[in-house]
Amino acid sequence: MILIDGKTTAKKVFDKIKTETENLEKKPAIAVIIVGNDPASKIYVNRKHKKAKEVGINSLVIEFDENISQEELESKINELNNDDSINAILVQLPLPKHLNTYRIIEKILPIKDVDGFHPENAGKINIGIEAYAAPCTPLGVMTLLDEYKINPEGKHAVIIGRSNIVSKPLASMLLSKNATVTICHSKTQNLKEIASTADILVVATGKANIVTSDYVKQGAVVIDVGISRDKDGKIHGDVDFDNVAEKTSYITPVPGGVGAMTIAMLMQNTLRLYKIQRGQK
């Protein structure tokens, strides 16, 4: 069993970005919008902000009261769309319930949509043509597979979970790399049976430790996208690591696996959009 090390892989990405931005007179810039006072969202936004500065990317955090209207938020996005000094726009999710998340994401110019959530980018990823940016978490998974020379071609990849943020774009990316792809979810019957046929098993449900060794084929690659905290504050993945690990060929730990890649991919996307906007890509 080989442990897939997200931290080390992320560091390589950060180092590469830093080297590139050092030579730039004008730095790439990302604007992050946060609405309300969700503590988890604040932590994520702070981490992104800090890391951006570390790798030579300008970061602007824009905070709004949780009562902001749809119109005000859309008008701010419009302003950022038209601001040449901003290359990348991110709206921290989830948004308060009175806001229409899809309509807000649709307002972001696809060429500044650093999260790759705009329908135009989602469509290009699904079609298999180059998007401006692809969602960070699935991109992180693909980067880890690549780093560990795990070729999805001809493999059966089973994804548990069907979110737009992780599972659907990951399914498209794995399909583009010639994997056979199955998407399972809460309505799936015989989940255990299907999961245990997977050569590559990706779990993205947000439910702690639901995948035990009877879900896993001997020698499978197991990618754990989940992260949750129990009442004692301990962090868990969706995979019962201690129970599953010895059966796998490769496995990602939680923390230090897929989660460690997300901000690296965000910074990579920001630099990518900067280059596209300057005609360098």
Place this chain on the structure above:
Amino acid sequence: MILIDGKTTAKKVFDKIKTETENLEKKPAIAVIIVGNDPASKIYVNRKHKKAKEVGINSLVIEFDENISQEELESKINELNNDDSINAILVQLPLPKHLNTYRIIEKILPIKDVDGFHPENAGKINIGIEAYAAPCTPLGVMTLLDEYKINPEGKHAVIIGRSNIVSKPLASMLLSKNATVTICHSKTQNLKEIASTADILVVATGKANIVTSDYVKQGAVVIDVGISRDKDGKIHGDVDFDNVAEKTSYITPVPGGVGAMTIAMLMQNTLRLYKIQRGQK
């Protein structure tokens, strides 16, 4: 075994459209662009044109020499985008090789993209939010399932083929209806083994009769999207019908199954875009 009758279902759709358009002072209008002299494409375009008139939809066929440049074709699309008398634009595929098909499809306004191939529509279908239009063949498959009260929820749907025109949007639609979805293709290992676990088996490869009874679980629903002609001019599906039919609970014939639905869905999409553009939907 119940035969899924595409012809009768299509007729219902056509009748419904005809009833609706009869009461309209201004008729919906579709523009179909055809480039070159491919005989199959000409046949398809003529059929669409004829059927449109029958159901009260204005149809404009625009023919171009096969040497038309990318710029000329894009400029024609722009013109149709700006023409208020045209509700729907279709570019008959395949295009000659010197043209960039994706870039041409991207030029069509998403709100006039009657084939649902524009990345924005593809993205919305993948995300599971309402697109302006969805591709006709998968929409035809979903309509047939609905007509025969076959509920995909909790079922394992296996799709053989991974085209952008049929398989990928169909996977998204089945997933939105709570099916577990597997996409297989030419690089899939153990195809027979995977196919024979399917509750709903969709075959869209264009290879005549490749699915024989050992690919099919007893009682499965089998949807055959393929159509090809042998050297004697006889039409075949991708499913070896005589060999498979008795094992299924429902099966589509070829011809008279999925293929019979495509133009009905095209007309339905044209009427839909007309209504959306007039704020009636």
